[in-house]
Amino acid sequence: MPQTIDWLAISPPLILAVAAVVVLLADAFLGGGLDGLDHRRRTAFMPAALTILAVIVASVPALAMWDQRRSTFCVEPPPDRTELFNFPRPGPPPEWCSFAVDDLTLAFWGIVLFGTGVVALLGTVMVRERRTPLGEWHFLMLCSATGALTIAAARDLITLVVALEVVSLPAFAMAGLRRGSRRASEAAVKFFLVSVISTAVMLMGISLIYGASGSIFLNGTTIAGGELRSVIVVGALLTTVGLAFKVAAVPFHMWVPDTYVGAPIAVAAYLSVVSKAAGFAGLLLVLGVGLAPYADVWAPAVAVMAALTMTVGNVLALRQRHAVRLLAWSSVAQAGYILVPFAAGADRPALAATIGYLAIYAFVNLGAFAVAALVGQRHPEQRLSDYRGLVRESPVAGWALAFALLALAGLPPAVVGLMAKVVVFDAAAGPATWLAVVMAVNVVIGLVYYALWLRELFLPARATDAPPHDVPAGVGLAIGLTFAAGVVFSVLPGWLLDPVLASLG
């Protein structure tokens, strides 16, 4: 059967993939390699500039596709299966497609592209370190981002797993690429082992689902019933476990703190936003679309996991005095909040809350990491007390971090963070009120450590003869971008939330 390919639909991941190769080649021919790295030379910043350019170019077709429903790589469902269709959406699609772009996909693409761009800006702090080969690093990141874009558009289980691996494999290398850093290598190995195991578990689950339903397409897996139901249930749970590793849900979170602390901050930021978004996209597609009829099985399981994740993340974050480790645990806790809407089952408006929270979490968390990258230049130990007096010393960075922390805690004047919490509470209140109450308690626990950090920012600085913070242009831009987004969406949260929450409609 001849395939027609919708090139517009696949253009954003394609652009990133091509850009990855371009970055690698350009760095090989024009850049000076690691020894030639010199922040005074313009070529040192070339990989970052090319990456950002690619992100901008890729976002153009993405924007053009808003409110269209496109799909490609389709096959006719076998005739004996069509009458068995019980896909919950009215008007089932006539074909089984591997790749589809709808508003859900685009919402994730927005998060991934924004995240990749900001992380590329953060990567500029590594120029001066002269320990990371930046051409390779950006190549790896673009590859990984290609996978992240693909996963949000994947509509069959094979594409989904392959895309998920495309996200993860370059990420291991990114974590371990820093030369002469044992902690980075250790972080990469730990991350690699955990990830491989999770992939294996997930593949097992997927094979069970395929075996029972006879289809790898998400809109075809819903048909099995009768005695095969239990097989699908086991498959669903195993797949959930595999994806839980990716989003770092408890009890599959052990790799997070060490990896975040060991890897360069830009990588930690990438893992906490882009890679995590990819994991949630997979979870949303597999559970919310593919396994929607089995919500009675997975919803309680995910609800318990959400409660555990936020509680463990918050309680362990309480004891941290290392800024990045604190952010790591806080991102575990935040993953717990993002999981909460799944407790409401396959209810589409409720699941949209996941994307809403993720969208807000993305730029808020990137803002926090951006300031951490800035302070980390002067204080590589990243103690919380190193942030003392930051608001006086460099007001924009200080206020940006204060805003990000308040938004993560969910308090005004960072209304955008508050709205994120409202969205998630709204999804849980009713179907899983107990979880909403657990989350309310967790918000309070989380507040303790965010407030602790916040207080440091406003204390008078200790008298030191340390040089003033040197703000690289890239990091400054990243801080400005995330801060501006936070302020704008705090005044008009509807601009962000209205389209995002409607994207699953």
Place this chain on the structure above:
Amino acid sequence: MTWQGVALNGLVALPAVFVALTVLASRRRTDRLAVGIGVLGSLLTLAWSGWAVAVASGLDDSPVDHPWVTALDVRWHLALDGISGPLVLMSTLVFVCCLLALVRHAPAGGGRANLAALLLLIEAGVLGSFLAMDMVLFFVFFEVALIPMWFVIQQWGDPGDEVARRRAATRFLLFTVLGSALMLVGFLLVRAEAGTFDIVRLAASYQPSGPVAISAAVLIAVGLAVKTPLWPLHIWLPDAHAKAPTVGSVVLAAVLLKLGTYGFLRFWMPVTDPGWPLLAPLLAGLAVVGIVYAALACLAQTELKRLIAYSSVGHMGFVILAAATFTVGGVQAAVFASVAHGLITGLLFFLAGAIKDRYGTGDLARLRVLYGRVPRIAGIFAFAAMASLGLPGLAGFWGEMLAIRAAVYPAAGLPTATYVVLGVIAAFGVILTSAYFLALLRRMMQGAPDAVQPVNRDIASIELASAEVDPGEPEVGAVRRDVEAMEWVAWSPLLVLTLLFGVAPGLLLGPVAAASQAFFGGL
């Protein structure tokens, strides 16, 4: 936009604009100018609130009702009626007094301009809460005041004990956030039941019934009970009020507690069915326990500000008791008692701060003979204490009298016998209140002049001069003696209004009755 729309939006925006101006002025110019701008901002807000109350036409057809977050059905809906109007005016007045108090007197902790800016930010949040008619919008504004208040307590609080003031600040923050998060869950459950966050439409048409509605009402009640506070959720309050700087204590007691009581009237009563067998009587019961408990706790206090803080728990108990009767009389009593408590307890905290400034201690065992040493301060304190214990003819009387009266005649469907018993116990609480205030006045104001001398505040130690020292003239310029001009300016509005509402309660009760009939319809 109509004038009414300008008035409502401006009332929230004006203090926020002056926050920015104050901060800018403190960067560019002196502290003094910045505080001056802060005072100007609070005065303008007071005038603006008077105008807004004058032009506001009640809850129906408010011109400020736009979609804010369409996906969540949250609306930017502001309105002003006879229930919120008095509270708005009281709050703006108290903020003027607080900022005026900053003009001459900088609390330890530095950066007076920042303190002024934080107070204005709190004011913006408070006014927004009183005006918001959308439950989520109310929640947003409700939270605005938290972080600034946390800074106020931990930065400018009790200079003698850094650990304690930080603990007090954090405890305040955590309790309030827990309460408000539970309240939010309750609001969302109400939306799931009724399909709207708009409290005006809810009050008109919502018939709460079923387990979801009950759990929503319980969650909202718990959340507001933390803020109000209701026994046994009051444990954050004594520390926070006692460790905050004077202006912080005033704002906490006079204004922020009112967010809780106002929340009960505006957002809890419409989503609760008085016919449910347990909820309203339980709340009333806890309120009465709080009244008696607070009075007994006050008898045992050894520190002036803690004593006043505990007295607030008792006064708020009367407000909740009144609200839990579900009658127009109850709403009248609740609003009146809230306003009266704001004026009187605000004044009491100002006085307690003035005494602490002059004597370096709030320890009741060491404060003696204030009638002899600072007769004017002592006289005003006695006046405020009398008002607080409910002396007829002053504002404190009417709120508590009407609350007890409302408890004797609760709404149909409520267990009358239980409420009558609760009313009687509450009346007994009034007697206990008189007991501790009179005991306080006797211990602190009267006696033989031997124990306490004014000390120089600039000396780091707060050790008091011993009795051998000649009690004659203080060092020139070292200690401020009796009431200063600026203090007269800051305190006199509170004094005058306490007296005015005491002799003419109808000024307040009339509009409240009309508004509560319009809002609740069937009461």
